[in-house]
Amino acid sequence: MAASEAPSTVALGRSDTEACLRLSDEAGWNQTADDWRLFLGHGRTVGVRSEDGSLVASAAALPYERFGFVSMVLVTAAWRRRGLATELVGRCVETLTSRGLVPVLDATPAGALVYGRQGFEGLFELDRWQGEASTRAPVSDSEVVPAGPGDFETLRALDREANGTDRGFLLENFLARNDVSAFVDADRTGFAIVRRGRRAMQVGPVAAATPKRALALLSAVLGIVKGPVFADIPRRWNGIAEWLSGRGFTRQRSFTRMAYGHSMPFGRPERLFAAAGPEFG
Numbered sequence: 001m002a003a004s005e006a007p008s009t010v011a012l013g014r015s016d017t018e019a020c021l022r023l024s025d026e027a028g029w030n031q032t033a034d035d036w037r038l039f040l041g042h043g044r045t046v047g048v049r050s051e052d053g054s055l056v057a058s059a060a061a062l063p064y065e066r067f068g069f070v071s072m073v074l075v076t077a078a079w080r081r082r083g084l085a086t087e088l089v090g091r092c093v094e095t096l097t098s099r100g101l102v103p104v105l106d107a108t109p110a111g112a113l114v115y116g117r118q119g120f121e122g123l124f125e126l127d128r129w130q131g132e133a134s135t136r137a138p139v140s141d142s143e144v145v146p147a148g149p150g151d152f153e154t155l156r157a158l159d160r161e162a163n164g165t166d167r168g169f170l171l172e173n174f175l176a177r178n179d180v181s182a183f184v185d186a187d188r189t190g191f192a193i194v195r196r197g198r199r200a201m202q203v204g205p206v207a208a209a210t211p212k213r214a215l216a217l218l219s220a221v222l223g224i225v226k227g228p229v230f231a232d233i234p235r236r237w238n239g240i241a242e243w244l245s246g247r248g249f250t251r252q253r254s255f256t257r258m259a260y261g262h263s264m265p266f267g268r269p270e271r272l273f274a275a276a277g278p279e280f281g
């Protein structure tokens, strides 16, 4: 079927959370119902339903400032190569550009094949590191401390500096969840968050002034969780890759940060040590 014959796209809402979760589970992804509710409530999520009404494809546009994130591009196996992803990503691009925002995304290798044709350019690579954490004694590094409610504005400002956009609503949402921990440098120059995902604990975002401080923050978050962990680390950080390898972590997959008609990263990439995840950037 050609793209022009594809079934029409529909706007999705919170009542579609379970159907959306089935799509991300089919792909083996880590997003939870809480993540989907953010896209469905705060962003604009579109999908395609089959004749029997079941959801067969999705994509979401999450507006930040200056740019917005396109993610959750999922097409169930039996409906692939019919132009659905192309159509849905086109809708998300329209949603964001009509608000004056640059569409940005983290592409899987399969996704990059779709987006490259649509005008997205590669900005930098990230690697998903996967490992096992075992809860150890509380952090002894006195330069890293648990973040309290009074640290919220600090975390927000550090995240804004690293990513070049205000994501206060996102951090607020993460920090209000069960199974979330946050640490901050004692001198308030960096922070790290870890939260529960569907398949593994997800480390990120992590922003820091130097790789050394980032390692202290990573150490703190990995010391507080147990079981499988994912961390999406920009590839430029060789030392962090080595450190993770030394702890038994392996590279699970790669992502390319891409922007629509835009070739420069936003923010200060030299302060970004882990993304919030490929769905949020």
Ligand SMILES: CC(C)(COP(=O)(O)OP(=O)(O)OC[C@H]1O[C@@H](n2cnc3c(N)ncnc32)[C@H](O)[C@@H]1OP(=O)(O)O)[C@@H](O)C(=O)NCCC(=O)NCCS
Pocket (backbone or CB within 6 Å): 027, 073, 074, 075, 076, 079, 080, 081, 082, 083, 084, 085, 086, 087, 106, 107, 108, 110, 111, 112, 113, 114
């Ligand atoms: C990636 C994915 C969303 C593509 O969905 P889709 O609806 O099949 O994509 P489209 O039909 O719009 O494909 C458009 C073009 O992209 C390229 N493409 C898409 N999938 C491809 C594949 N598996 N291999 C090679 N090229 C591919 C082709 O050029 C295709 O055009 P063509 O069919 O005319 O040759 C789908 O395979 C999927 O859900 N994969 C698992 C989740 C995932 O990786 N999502 C992307 C996250 S960034």
